[in-house]
Amino acid sequence: MTIERRSAPHGRSRRPTIKDVAEAAGVSRSTVSRALTGRGYAASDVRERVLRAADELGYVPDIMARTLKQQVSRSVGVLVSDLRNPFYAELAAGASREARERGYTMVLADTSLSAEAESEAAEALVALRVAGVIVTPNSSAVSTYLSSHGIPVVEVDRQFAAGSTDGVVVGNRVGARTATGHLVGLGHRRIALFIDETDWITGYERYQGYLEALSGGDIKVDPELVVSSGWDVADSRRRALDMLRGPDRPTAVFAANNVLAEGVWRAIGELGLKVPADISLVAFDDAPWMSMVSPTVSAVSQDTFNLGATAVRRLDARIAMPEADSVTTVLNVGLVQRESTAPPPTI
Amino acid sequence: MTIERRSAPHGRSRRPTIKDVAEAAGVSRSTVSRALTGRGYAASDVRERVLRAADELGYVPDIMARTLKQQVSRSVGVLVSDLRNPFYAELAAGASREARERGYTMVLADTSLSAEAESEAAEALVALRVAGVIVTPNSSAVSTYLSSHGIPVVEVDRQFAAGSTDGVVVGNRVGARTATGHLVGLGHRRIALFIDETDWITGYERYQGYLEALSGGDIKVDPELVVSSGWDVADSRRRALDMLRGPDRPTAVFAANNVLAEGVWRAIGELGLKVPADISLVAFDDAPWMSMVSPTVSAVSQDTFNLGATAVRRLDARIAMPEADSVTTVLNVGLVQRESTAPPPTI
DNA sequence: GACCCGTGTGGGAACGATGTCACATCCCCT
DNA sequence: AGGGGATGTGACATCGTTCCCACACGGGTC
Numbered sequence: 127m128t129i130e131r132r133s134a135p136h137g138r139s140r141r142p143t144i145k146d147v148a149e150a151a152g153v154s155r156s157t158v159s160r161a162l163t164g165r166g167y168a169a170s171d172v173r174e175r176v177l178r179a180a181d182e183l184g185y186v187p188d189i190m191a192r193t194l195k196q197q198v199s200r201s202v203g204v205l206v207s208d209l210r211n212p213f214y215a216e217l218a219a220g221a222s223r224e225a226r227e228r229g230y231t232m233v234l235a236d237t238s239l240s241a242e243a244e245s246e247a248a249e250a251l252v253a254l255r256v257a258g259v260i261v262t263p264n265s266s267a268v269s270t271y272l273s274s275h276g277i278p279v280v281e282v283d284r285q286f287a288a289g290s291t292d293g294v295v296v297g298n299r300v301g302a303r304t305a306t307g308h309l310v311g312l313g314h315r316r317i318a319l320f321i322d323e324t325d326w327i328t329g330y331e332r333y334q335g336y337l338e339a340l341s342g343g344d345i346k347v348d349p350e351l352v353v354s355s356g357w358d359v360a361d362s363r364r365r366a367l368d369m370l371r372g373p374d375r376p377t378a379v380f381a382a383n384n385v386l387a388e389g390v391w392r393a394i395g396e397l398g399l400k401v402p403a404d405i406s407l408v409a410f411d412d413a414p415w416m417s418m419v420s421p422t423v424s425a426v427s428q429d430t431f432n433l434g435a436t437a438v439r440r441l442d443a444r445i446a447m448p449e450a451d452s453v454t455t456v457l458n459v460g461l462v463q464r465e466s467t468a469p470p471p472t473i
Numbered sequence: 474m475t476i477e478r479r480s481a482p483h484g485r486s487r488r489p490t491i492k493d494v495a496e497a498a499g500v501s502r503s504t505v506s507r508a509l510t511g512r513g514y515a516a517s518d519v520r521e522r523v524l525r526a527a528d529e530l531g532y533v534p535d536i537m538a539r540t541l542k543q544q545v546s547r548s549v550g551v552l553v554s555d556l557r558n559p560f561y562a563e564l565a566a567g568a569s570r571e572a573r574e575r576g577y578t579m580v581l582a583d584t585s586l587s588a589e590a591e592s593e594a595a596e597a598l599v600a601l602r603v604a605g606v607i608v609t610p611n612s613s614a615v616s617t618y619l620s621s622h623g624i625p626v627v628e629v630d631r632q633f634a635a636g637s638t639d640g641v642v643v644g645n646r647v648g649a650r651t652a653t654g655h656l657v658g659l660g661h662r663r664i665a666l667f668i669d670e671t672d673w674i675t676g677y678e679r680y681q682g683y684l685e686a687l688s689g690g691d692i693k694v695d696p697e698l699v700v701s702s703g704w705d706v707a708d709s710r711r712r713a714l715d716m717l718r719g720p721d722r723p724t725a726v727f728a729a730n731n732v733l734a735e736g737v738w739r740a741i742g743e744l745g746l747k748v749p750a751d752i753s754l755v756a757f758d759d760a761p762w763m764s765m766v767s768p769t770v771s772a773v774s775q776d777t778f779n780l781g782a783t784a785v786r787r788l789d790a791r792i793a794m795p796e797a798d799s800v801t802t803v804l805n806v807g808l809v810q811r812e813s814t815a816p817p818p819t820i
Numbered sequence: 821g822a823c824c825c826g827t828g829t830g831g832g833a834a835c836g837a838t839g840t841c842a843c844a845t846c847c848c849c850t
Numbered sequence: 851a852g853g854g855g856a857t858g859t860g861a862c863a864t865c866g867t868t869c870c871c872a873c874a875c876g877g878g879t880c
Contacts, residue, residue, distance in 0.1 A: 141622065143836055154860045159838060166839080167858050184621070189600040190541040191836035194865050199537070201580075201601075209569065210778070215562035222556065222583040226590065231597050233548075234581040236569040243573065250578050253536040254548075274531070275488065391765065415762035418738065431557070490866055501830045506868060513869080514828050538866035541835050 142183040150179040162187070193255055201231040202441060203251035203259040205244060205268065209236045212413050213384060213430055214262065217282065220434025221260060228442050230257070237264070239357060244268055252277065258441040260434075263287075278444040282437045284328040285454065292444055293454040294437045298328050298410075301426040301459040302335025302382070303342075305408045308424070308461060309378045310343035313469045314406060318351040318369060318376035320362055320386040332382045332410060351376055355386055362389025370397055370405070377470035378406035384413035387423065402468035412462055421465035428459045489530040497526040509534070540602055548578040549788060550598035550606040552591060552615065556583045559760050560731060560777055561609065564629065567781025568607060575789050577604065584611070586704060591615055599624065605788040607781075610634075625791040629784045631675040632801065639791055640801040641784045645675050645757075648773040648806040649682025649729070650689075652755045655771070655808060656725045657690035660816045661753060665698040665716060665723035667709055667733040679729045679757060698723055702733055709736025717744055717752070724817035725753035731760035734770065749815035759809055768812035775806045 148155045153172060160166035161176040168176070179185075193199040204221050206214040218234060225232045233256060235247040241264055248268050251259055258278040261268050266286035269279045273291060285293040309317050319336050323329040333352075340347055353369065355362040362381075366389055369375060381387035387409035399405050401421055409416060409425040416423035436455060444450070495505045500519060507513035508523035515523070526532075540546040551568050553561040565581060572579045580601060582594040588611055595615050598606055605625040608615050613633035616626045620638060632640040656664050666683050670676040680699075687694055700716065702709040709728075713736055716722060728734035734756035746752050748768055756763060759774035783802060791797070 144838095145836080155837080156839080156860060156862095157858085160859090163838085167856095169858060172858085186596060186599045186622070188541070188602060188836050189597075190537045190546070190602055191865090192838075194535070194537040194541055194836080194867090195838045197865070209556075209562050209566035210559075212557075212559065212562070215556050215559070215565075218562075218565075218581075219556035219583050222581065223585070226582065226593070231601065232581055234565075234569065234579055235573065236566050238570070246573070249533060250536075252533045254578065255535060255537055275533070388761075388765070395767075414735075415765050418735070418762050419766045420742075491868095492866080502867080503830060503832095503869080504828085507829090510868085516828065519828085535866050538835090539868075541837090541866080542868045544835070 151176045203256045204234045205261040216430040217434040220431035224435040224438035260437045280441045296428045298331035299335040302332040303339045306339035314378040316376040318379045321382040359389045362386040366390040366393035384411040406467040423466045424464045498523045550603045551581045552608040563777040564781040567778035571782040571785035607784045627788045643775045645678035646682040649679040650686045653686035661725040663723040665726045668729040706736045709733040713737040713740035731758040753814040770813040771811045
């Protein structure tokens, strides 16, 4: 980078345009454009002169003008639910890196789980003429809206428009089955499930995985043990306190995401229960704290950074071939066994 | 939001422009522009007709064209070091919320602590004609470069260009003094400092705070106890292992950020040391895991979300008054006392 | 009745970059 | 010598929006 060498456009405020470069180099605007973009002819000495002039003036092409002319920008929109959740933060980090590598700039909005914010953001992205959008959707509205405007969409983590838009998800069903199956294998028969939603495909799949593992162990499902908790730590903590204080409490809990796991963890601690002696815990989505607390928490680990990166790659491919069939990529997950699981307490 | 009601521009691909709206409403482009933006005259019945036509066509004004014409966009750039660090993620979340509320879209890049990525991103932001930039800088280059292009900059968390650009930081010196002073008050005399850099102003201030607290307790500084660790967990863990295994180890550690604290925490655990009986620990920057581990970790808490939000407010004010004197906002911090500190072990 | 003002509206020139097209060389081949 | 390809360059229209200006109309004042 040559940032240091560049000086302000001799003290004045107006930014240099391609016209200024053209005058400085003694050629026409067209020639400057060709020399800088590399599209079309430009004699090497002329190119040289143009490049030097541009560098001296600190010329940076105006993306607005370029996009207006070309009708397609090199930026992608990224819509995530909550940056404070390490899952989304890491997703965004992965998207950011991959976007940079592919020459996209990233327009990011935290939609705060609000449908209104999501709609607003979508509209802003249309207005910005982004080349494509990556979204962790809260409804099918965003994808529909963006698609109707001809903007490619990749749904990440969960899918509402499978079949009509691309998606990148993880093996939710198999992950949930593995986690629950691990508990079953240890001898647990009363296994609680904490989950946010079962209507969205991700929650549904995790729920199904849970059910499959139970039926694989010939265990009847107890609806009392399936908690459709809210989306925040406080709520799942409260629900967990209720359940664990009640009679006939479960001997193990499978928490379907890192936020719910945190609530359950806190509840367990407050009640003075010992993990894993009194109760086992497995989470879906490995958050940093799970390997720091004592005992450490077993979790189904998803490569979240890669999830974001893969989504950008998919989007890039889609932008290149808008008419190709939609594809859903499923990333592998793996159970990380730590210290939070053991056979149920003998009575 | 009326997203659902809108249909694609009758199956065709071209996006509706202001001209299409004008034709549909039977008026001129100028009139449509006035009706939609609210700048200039427009009879109420005409305005009505225009709004309806725009809604029916699903018209969204082209920001590129608007920005090109107006020479100023409603988007801000946000450059953070590492989204996977909860500190930066929360900062970005705060910035995102405030940006949205003020009608800005946010262009975000994770600069991965790389000067090259930072320069590239800065150049992209100039090209995008952003209204301003918020950055957690790694050098003075970004601020200088952006300023030379007439783009307002707000430096957050650390400052390289104090006096010439705005800044939003926290009370680093007082926070470090409080934390260290707390340890001194408990009777500790061998207090180690883990810090990333002392050249940048933030590290320098925290270092000074540490020194002040020591001299306030009439404690001579032992250079052996000041570790200029790298920026990642692995490195600080290694450095901590070395120190804690050595002879005459400290009775307390002050870790100057959440990453270093994590490394130290892991090292302490691996060595089987008991917190706080064998060693006390205080961190600067309260990360989520600190209230989840056992024992919980005392920390100087900064309102990181607010740090991001404040930066956007400052930037907004700066954009409104580009010539005003530069100001640096210092946010308060507070020591959150948890379980990781106690008097030193009696020998 | 001439003038002017207030209220609306449309025409057209920007904004900065791109890319098509026409044209201007030069050199080589027949 | 003249045609024609290869190589380079410049003029100009264009992208979608804004906004300055001109103008039209009606009604009031002198």
